[in-house]
Amino acid sequence: MGISSNTLINMEKIRKEQGLTWLRMINMIKNNTMENKIRRSISFVAPTIIPLLFIILWELFARKVGNNAILPQVTTVAKHFININADVIGIGSIPKNILYSLVRVFIGYILAIIAGLPLGLLMGYSRRVKGALNLFISLFQPVPAIAWRPLVLGWFGVMSVATIFDLDYGPTYAIMDNFKLSMIFLIFLSAFFPIWGNTMFGVSNVQQVLVESALVLGASKKDIFFHVLLPGAGPNIVNGLKSGLTAAWSCLVAAEMLPGSMSGLGYLISHAYELARMDLIVAGIICIGVIGALFDGIYSRISDKYFSWQRLVR
C-alpha cells in the first residue's frame, strides 16, 4: 500500500484538528477499510440467524398441528403487526395498549428512581444511615411486588391519576383513569429495589484508594461525593436502572393480567385467553419481549458509551 507524503501531511493536519493521538487516528482508518465494513455487516446479520430459524421451525410445527387454538401460524400472528392499528377484541389497537402499559411503567419507574437513587447514594455513603435503614428495607426486598397487590388494592382502591387530580368526566378522564395508583405502586416497588440496591452497592464499593487519593488532593466531602463516589458508582447505578426497568416491565404485565385491569398488554393477553385467541396472545408476548429487549439495549448502549473504563480497569 503506497501513501504519498501529501496524504500523510493531510492526515497529520486532520489529526491535529481533531486532537487525536496517532494511535486513535490509525484505529479510525483501520475501522473504515472494506474488509472491516464487511466484517461489521456480518456481525450485524449474525444475531438475526437464530430468530429466523426459530420462526421457520415455529411455522413448520404450526402447520403440522393445524390448530390455531394450540399454536397459531406465523402469518396469523404477523397479520396483527401488519394491520397494527386495527381494533382487537374490542379493547382498542395493540399500539394503544402498549402505550397504556408504557405510561404506567414510566410513572412507577420514575417514582422509583426519585426514591431509590438518592436513598441508595445516601446509604452507600454513610455507614450510619445504612446501619439504621438497611435491615428494614431488606425485609421487603424478597417479597415479589405482585404479592402486595391485595393490600395495595385495599389502600388505593380505584384511585387513579384522574381521581387524584380531580379531573372532570370526559375523554381525558377516561384516559387518565387507566393509570391506577395501585398498579403504579406495584411498579414502583418492583423497580425500587434493583435501583436502590445497585446504587448502594456501587457507592460503597468504590475503591478506597480512589477516595484517599482525592482526599490528599484536598477534596471536600462534597467533592468526594460528586467527583469520586458518584462517577465511581456510575456503572452499578446504570445497571440498577436497567434491572429496575426490566423488573418494572415484567411486573406490570403480570399485574395487568390479574382481574380488575381494563387495558394494557397484560390485559390484552388475558382477555385474548378468555376468547381463545392464541394468535393475539403470541402477538402480545412478542411485544412484551421486544419492548423489554429495547429497554435493555438502550441501557447497554449507555453502559458501553460512558462506562467502557469499567470493563477495562485492571
Add this chain to the structure above:
Amino acid sequence: MNNIVFKLNNIGKVYNENEKNELTVIKNLNLEIKENEFLCIVGPSGCGKSTLLRILAGLELPTEGEIYYRGKVLRKPTKDIGMVFQNYSLMPWLTVEENIALGLKFQNMPKERQKERVNEYLEMIGLTKFRYSKPYELSGGMQQRVAIARSLANNPDVLLMDEPFGALDAYTRIQLQKELLRIWEKYKKTIVFITHSVDEAVYLADRIILMSRNQGAIEVDIQVDIPRIRDRANPRYAELNQHLLDALEELNKGQ
C-alpha cells in the same frame, strides 16, 4: 534554612483497639523531617511503613502521641501534603489531563490556569500525546507518571510516596527514579519515599531510616552524602548498600 516540616512525638498506632485482634504496629516513635529532605523508609514487610506514611498524610490518626505538620497538629489530609500510592490510584473514568487537573478542580482554580498547569506537567512527564487517553490505555509506568504529575500539579509542600515504583520493571523503575530526582531538584519538595529496595533508597535519599517489625522502631537513621547523580559503581554506594542489606537481614533474623 532547615525548617522542620514534620515532627512526630511519641507516636503510637494500635489497630482494632480493645478487640480480640488488637495489634500494636507503632509505639513511641519519634521523628523529625526537614524541609527539602529526601527521606527514604526501608523495612521488612508489615513493619508499619505504610501506616507511618498514612499518618503523615493525615489519612490515619495516631492512637497515641502527636504529629505536627509545620508546627500545627495534623488531623486530616490537606492539599499541602500530596501522596502517590503504589498503583491504580487514578480515577479510571477520567482522562489523563482530567486526572492531572483533579486537585486544581478541588481548589476551584480558574479553567484557563488549570489548563496551563496541566500542560506544564504533561510536558514534564512526557505524556502530552496521551492527554485524552484513559488510565487503562496506559502502561503501569505511564500511570505512575500521571499519578506523580497529579500530585505535583497541586503544588504540595510535601510529597509522600508509598512504593510508587514497586510494580514496575527494572528499566522503567530506573527511568522514573531519575525523573523523580530531577523533579525534586527543580521544585524543591520534601519527599518521604517508602521502598522495599535498598538500592532504590541509596540511589534516591538524603537520609534513610530502617524500621523494624518490633513496633516500628527506627533501627537505623543515616545520612547519605554520596554526591548526585549517584553512580551505582561508586564503591561508597556499594558499601552503603551492603551495610543496609546486612542490617535488614539482621532484623529479619530477629523475628
